[in-house]
Amino acid sequence: MNIREIIVVEGKDDTVAIKRAVQADTIETNGSALSKETLRVIKRAHETRGVIVFTDPDYPGRRIRALIEQAIPDVKHAFLPKKEAIAKNGSGVGIEHATNEAIQQALRHVYTPEERPANRFTNQHLLNAKLLGHPDAAARRERLGDILQIGYTNGKQLLKRLDAFRVTEEEWQHALQALEQEETR
Known part of the structure; x- marks a missing residue:
């Protein structure tokens, strides 16, 4: 390579x-x-x-x-x-x-x-996905960052990174499903 x-x-x-x-x-x-x-x-x-x-x-x-x-x-x-x-x-x-x-x-x-992120993701996305305001939020953000390959961040930085790296709704949903599947194992 x-x-x-x-x-x-x-x-x-x-x-x-x-x-x-x-x-x-x-x-x-x-x-x-x-x-x-x-x-x-x-x-x-x-x-x-x-x-x-x-x-x-x-x-x-x-x-x-x-x-x-x-x-x-x-x-x-x-x-x-x-x-x-x-x-x-x-x-x-x-x-x-x-x-x-x-x-x-x-x-x-x-x-x-992206120079000017679209701000497609909001705090509500993170709250619904238990990535903010949840006892396991930090661990879930770390795993999500690994799954999406965007690295670990705090909640505020995660919002910026999701938009800056143009994570699509489909990639978001797929990552959340993978996260949920890992947790049920």
Whole structure:
């Protein structure tokens, strides 16, 4: 699998994992302290070849993703479910722990946010789906993010991401059905 865009990752171990799974160039942010120089390099890469942000499914990864998206609103995103990023010994979470297949799967489902989301989804959608105001809401949002491959978010960010990544009503319904089926097992 050959990736044209440059993939933004957090560190050297992530680069090794990406290059093991696909043919691609990477830019490393060197952790969650995203420097102005690194952001400048990412912007230049975005202008010339395009960029896919592929950070760890944890708080620092989400923070880096948000900073890059704030600077480059139309940047592409790939998401790895947290369960695919956990070290075998349980000692950490990161892209570097993922299998080649999991990395390839995430890179097959790259999203580009829409500049002006349609705001098709509302808080009522989330309430009806027990994704807000329910004791299991956070866990359900995490699984929904995995199913839709849009990553974990809080409720407010989920609404933005559903619209920004143009999730259709059909995809929404399919994801909710998959979530319900998982819970009845």
